Amino acid sequence: MDIVITFPGGKRVNAEFTPVGDAAPEVIATDQPVKYGGDGSAPTPFNYFLASIGTCAGIFVLSFCQKNSIPTEGITLEQTHEYITDGPGKSKLAKIIIDIKVPPDFPEKYYDAIVRVADQCAVKKTIMEQPQFEVKTVVART
Structure with missing residues (x-):
């Protein structure tokens, strides 16, 4: 399984992948806390x-x-x-x-x-x- 890392804006970084056997891709969204310049919209x-x-x-x-x-x-x-x-x-x-x-x-x-x-x-x-x-x-x- 390959994972593609993308940058959707701000301090957010996403991991996009298709799990084995599943047709639908999944996205794991990450962000940084506000004190580090992020929005705090997702876990680090x-x-x-x-x-x-x-x-x-x-x-x-x-x-x-x-x-x-x-x-x-x-x-x-x-x-x-x-x-x-x-x-x-x-x-x-x-x-x-x-x-x-x-x-x-x-x-x-x-x-x-x-x-x-x-x-x-x-x-x-x-x-x-x-x-x-x-x-x-x-x-x-x-």
Whole structure:
């Protein structure tokens, strides 16, 4: 799947793609907060990145519950972030913590299993395996 990045105006940057098997293209809109010159009309790219981790883990938890006929009412994932200082005035993400909160009637025998399935998250695995990046300039042909 290729993603085309476009600039619809202001500080907005969109990612446009057609998911595998779907005919309709999708657009993920991003923007910057007002204090950074944007309109605050959409999440920042970094917030989407963070959300992709939790939602990826969430789809595995959801699928596990559906497969095992476990109601998902009352189940939430809470993702928190720890930062460290990396030079004067700079901070960097040091740790991501995901707490899977389950209701009191959630079967105890599945506590470890639900953590294992959340760990299957492809976003997390990709980060852990550190892909290589290549950025280059390509002159468009008219």
